[in-house]
Amino acid sequence: MGQPILEVEHLKKSYVNNVPILDDVSFSLQKGEVVVIVGPSGCGKSTFLRCINRLEEIDTGVLKLNGVSYEKEKKNISKVREKIGMVFQSYDLFPNMTILNNLLLAPMKVQKRNKEEVKKEAEQLLDRVGLLDKKDNYPRQLSGGQKQRVAIVRAMLMHPEIMLLDEITAALDPEMVREVLQVVLELAKTGMTMLIVTHEMEFARSVADRVIFMDKGNIVEENTPEQFFDNPETDRAKQFLNSFHYETVKK
Amino acid sequence: MQNMGIEVLFKGINSLRLWQGLWVTIRIALISMVFSIILGFLLGMVMNIPNKIIKFICRIYLEIVRIMPQLVLLFLVYFGAAKHLGMNLSGETAAVIVFTFWGTAEMGDLVRSALISIPKHQYDSGYGLGLNKWQVYLYIILPQTIRRLLPSAVNLLTRMIKTTSLVALIGVVEVLKVGKQIIDASRYTNPTAALWVYGAVFFMYFIICFPFSRLSRVLEKKFAD
Amino acid sequence: MKKKILAVLLATGVAATTLLGGSILVSAADDGGNTAQARTLDEIKKDGKIKIGVFSDKNPFGYVDENGDVQGYDIYFGKRLAKDLLGSEDDAEFTYVEAASRVEYLQSAKVDVILANFTVTDDRAEKVDFALPYMKVALGVVSPDDALIKDVKDLEGKKLIVVKGTTAETYFTDNYPDIELVKFDEYQEAYDALLDGRGDAFSTDNTEVLAWAQQNEGFSVGIESLGDIDTIAPAVQKGNTDLLNAINDEIKSLADEQFFHKDFEETLKPVYGDNINPDDLVVEGGVVDGEEKAEDAAETEDSDAASDDTKEAETTEEPEETEAADAE
Numbered sequence: 195m196g197q198p199i200l201e202v203e204h205l206k207k208s209y210v211n212n213v214p215i216l217d218d219v220s221f222s223l224q225k226g227e228v229v230v231i232v233g234p235s236g237c238g239k240s241t242f243l244r245c246i247n248r249l250e251e252i253d254t255g256v257l258k259l260n261g262v263s264y265e266k267e268k269k270n271i272s273k274v275r276e277k278i279g280m281v282f283q284s285y286d287l288f289p290n291m292t293i294l295n296n297l298l299l300a301p302m303k304v305q306k307r308n309k310e311e312v313k314k315e316a317e318q319l320l321d322r323v324g325l326l327d328k329k330d331n332y333p334r335q336l337s338g339g340q341k342q343r344v345a346i347v348r349a350m351l352m353h354p355e356i357m358l359l360d361e362i363t364a365a366l367d368p369e370m371v372r373e374v375l376q377v378v379l380e381l382a383k384t385g386m387t388m389l390i391v392t393h394e395m396e397f398a399r400s401v402a403d404r405v406i407f408m409d410k411g412n413i414v415e416e417n418t419p420e421q422f423f424d425n426p427e428t429d430r431a432k433q434f435l436n437s438f439h440y441e442t443v444k445k
Numbered sequence: 446m447q448n449m450g451i452e453v454l455f456k457g458i459n460s461l462r463l464w465q466g467l468w469v470t471i472r473i474a475l476i477s478m479v480f481s482i483i484l485g486f487l488l489g490m491v492m493n494i495p496n497k498i499i500k501f502i503c504r505i506y507l508e509i510v511r512i513m514p515q516l517v518l519l520f521l522v523y524f525g526a527a528k529h530l531g532m533n534l535s536g537e538t539a540a541v542i543v544f545t546f547w548g549t550a551e552m553g554d555l556v557r558s559a560l561i562s563i564p565k566h567q568y569d570s571g572y573g574l575g576l577n578k579w580q581v582y583l584y585i586i587l588p589q590t591i592r593r594l595l596p597s598a599v600n601l602l603t604r605m606i607k608t609t610s611l612v613a614l615i616g617v618v619e620v621l622k623v624g625k626q627i628i629d630a631s632r633y634t635n636p637t638a639a640l641w642v643y644g645a646v647f648f649m650y651f652i653i654c655f656p657f658s659r660l661s662r663v664l665e666k667k668f669a670d
Numbered sequence: 671m672k673k674k675i676l677a678v679l680l681a682t683g684v685a686a687t688t689l690l691g692g693s694i695l696v697s698a699a700d701d702g703g704n705t706a707q708a709r710t711l712d713e714i715k716k717d718g719k720i721k722i723g724v725f726s727d728k729n730p731f732g733y734v735d736e737n738g739d740v741q742g743y744d745i746y747f748g749k750r751l752a753k754d755l756l757g758s759e760d761d762a763e764f765t766y767v768e769a770a771s772r773v774e775y776l777q778s779a780k781v782d783v784i785l786a787n788f789t790v791t792d793d794r795a796e797k798v799d800f801a802l803p804y805m806k807v808a809l810g811v812v813s814p815d816d817a818l819i820k821d822v823k824d825l826e827g828k829k830l831i832v833v834k835g836t837t838a839e840t841y842f843t844d845n846y847p848d849i850e851l852v853k854f855d856e857y858q859e860a861y862d863a864l865l866d867g868r869g870d871a872f873s874t875d876n877t878e879v880l881a882w883a884q885q886n887e888g889f890s891v892g893i894e895s896l897g898d899i900d901t902i903a904p905a906v907q908k909g910n911t912d913l914l915n916a917i918n919d920e921i922k923s924l925a926d927e928q929f930f931h932k933d934f935e936e937t938l939k940p941v942y943g944d945n946i947n948p949d950d951l952v953v954e955g956g957v958v959d960g961e962e963k964a965e966d967a968a969e970t971e972d973s974d975a976a977s978d979d980t981k982e983a984e985t986t987e988e989p990e991e992t993e994a995a996d997a998e
Contacts, residue, residue: 457736
């Protein structure tokens with residue numbers, strides 16, 4: 195293995211009342227790797243993603259992108275965020291713009307790219323996710339699943355080196371989950387480096403190169419998907435996975 | 446007698462004077478509104494800064510505007526500035542200052558709550574795309590704020606137009622004052638003038654306020670979520 | 671960092687506005703203590719324009735005609751004053767004032783002189799300097815021609831209409847408690863009552879009833895001047911002696927040509943008609959003809975003279991209130 199694309203060393207983060215939300219987390223991500231983070235609600239996995247692109251300030255620790263630390267970067271944090279795309283759980287398209295303008299905004303304003311060129315690329319990507327005919331619509335005219343597909347395209351257009359996906363299907367109606375995850379699977383096939391937080395275990399198993407199980411602000415287990423889902427090493431991971439099984443058995 | 450009443454509107458340059466008065470009304474209200482919107486946006490953003498001193502100062506400002514009748518403010522600025530600060534402002538300037546002072550407070554408060562009502566993830570996704578703070582405000586937050594503000598802003602504008610009748614008391618001859626002058630000038634020759642003149646003034650207020658409220662309704666629909 | 675600086679700047683701006691507003695507020699509370707320096711006669715002459723505060727909706731004293739030009743008894747004098755002080759009638763720069771803020775206009779030096787039907791009162795004389803009077807007003811009584819009231823004695827046993835809060839109400843209550851008063855809140859109601867015969871006569875300022883009688887056939891002003899005589903005079907900022915003296919000299923010298931009678935002919939007569947004696951309203955050379963008043967006082971009772979002071983104070987309130995109500 196060469197130089198990791200992303201390195202996190204001894205990351206600590208607590209909220210005002212000193213309750214630690216991330217307690218000394220270290221982690222690294224190789225180029226082209228897809229890592230899925232699972233764990234119970236409140237285990238700190240979403241906060242972990244938000245810390246990585248500095249939407250949350252960290253208390254202590256080191257963040258490195260391609261070997262360059264950026265945890266204290268202020269002025270050029272936008273440069274870092276350009277390289278780390280993120281898609282959120284909530285439908286986060288800008289309601290005041292058409293789909294196409296949602297896509298064009300950041301490439302044009304942040305990267306100062308040529309409008310025609312970006313537009314061409316945006317239309318190609320929209321076509322790939324099956325939404326080219328919606329380009330002049332407003333977000334309110336799209337379903338949740340369609341919005342999330344656009345959000346992924348929007349992040350992709352920035353040509354990020356890493357994509358962070360934060361429970362992107364959690365707010366969707368069940369029948370729309372698949373259309374969104376299909377796009378992520380396509381993305382993984384192209385060799386995109388991704389860090390994914392999700393509750394969709396089947397999806398995690400099929401997309402992940404590596405699974406990380408987090409609980410109470412710590413990484414408890416790191417494993418291949420096959421190992422983790424079939425034969426977890428830690429008790430806490432077993433318990434967590436059992437809770438899923440129990441529900442499915444009951445059905 | 447009836448005929449005589451309506452004649453007053455067409456005597457001499459009376460109707461021209463009414464329209465000129467209306468222009469004064471609109472001019473004061475629009476200029477004040479433009480300043481109020483610009484300053485109100487800045488104030489609204491400042492009010493959301495989590496700093497106790499800033500919050501306290503803003504609170505005092507809003508309270509002053511809320512408590513003080515506009516007429517008192519007009520007198521303070523028009524006469525007070527001349528008496529105490531040696532600034533001899535024209536009536537119209539004083540009116541614009543007072544209306545802006547009032548409008549900025551109202552707009553600021555509206556902008557503040559509109560900004561709060563924008564979900565946090567709108568900011569997050571903007572930052573996540575690499576936009577800086579100003580870009581996030583300019584392209585994402587403010588346009589959404591404006592839509593939420595539109596009805597209240599138009600409401601404020603029409604209230605301002607109506608409140609301009611007060612500026613007659615600091616010597617500015619706006620439409621209602623022109624109306625009173627016309628009625629008074631024909632007091633002994635045309636006692637029914639009042640009905641016609643007030644009718645005309647009513648009509649003039651209506652034709653300037655109505656398009657604004659229509660416009661706001663149309664825009665509101667257009668921007669609806 | 672830039673943003674922080676901007677935020678601080680903005681906050682300072684808001685703070686400054688608040689403080690400024692606050693300080694104006696506080697200083698305005700001790701009203702009258704502070705005044706802007708008025709222009710002296712020399713400064714006015716240098717400028718070539720004299721700023722005169724006049725009414726724009728008090729026909730026939732100050733009003734705007736259908737061509738947008740300001741006219742009236744006060745304006746006629748104002749133009750002459752400008753001509754004699756500065757050389758041309760056009761050197762008068764008229765500012766439209768409201769009744770309630772006439773004193774303020776002088777104190778804030780927004781105008782050089784007020785010629786706005788300004789009744790002289792002790793209270794006002796403490797805040798501004800009045801020049802010699804150029805007009806006077808008293809009470810008048812209007813009644814139907816077929817039962818014309820020509821003397822106060824004729825009113826005994828009759829119903830007299832008055833408007834609440836006016837000089838007339840106080841005057842008759844104090845001096846003629848036997849006359850039955852029918853009181854109304856507004857002038858319009860009072861006139862309607864007179865037209866309907868709900869009262870035998872109506873009393874208020876003589877200028878008011880004179881103008882009304884002129885418009886309403888079958889009614890005349892039988893008593894043109896009654897009660898205390900109030901004078902109307904130009905006013906300047908307190909202590910602006912040069913200008914005050916110049917105006918006084920002007921008023922005195924205009925007596926030779928009976929200027930204010932001419933003013934009356936031009937501006938008041940068209941409204942008040944031929945029946946009125948100009949001497950009931952006009953003051954020449956600043957000399958108020960006191961004999962008439964003395965007669966009146968003698969005709970009434972001694973109490974009249976005794977209660978002079980208190981009544982004067984009450985009288986002062988009246989014109990301002992009605993005018994302010996007009997302006998609302």
